Amino acid sequence: MIEVGSLDSTATVVFDAPADSPVDHDLLSETLEYIRPALQADGGDMILLGTTGGRVHLQMVGACGGCPLSSMTLTAGIERILRDRVPGVEEIVAT
Secondary structure, eight states: OEEEEESSSSOEEEEOOGGGOSSOHHHHHHHHHHHHHHHHHTTEEEEEEEEETTEEEEEEEETTTSOTTHHHIIIIIIIHHHHHHSTTOOEEEEO
């Protein structure tokens, strides 16, 4: 496990080390790179923070960071693609 930091004063996020994760991090990174141009075309982007079990923690940045539709982009777009292409992905968590 890798401790990354805290989201608020009460919770500390601890991510799986890539070797301990049920998610293939190489395939995950490759798939995120496949998705990235669509976000960048609208002035946004995403940052992979890490994984905990089957959860993938992403941070939406740029235009996507403040967009009210970013939650729909995450679930209807990014999560669907990741679940289809990357075994072990169960959920996307926006951080």
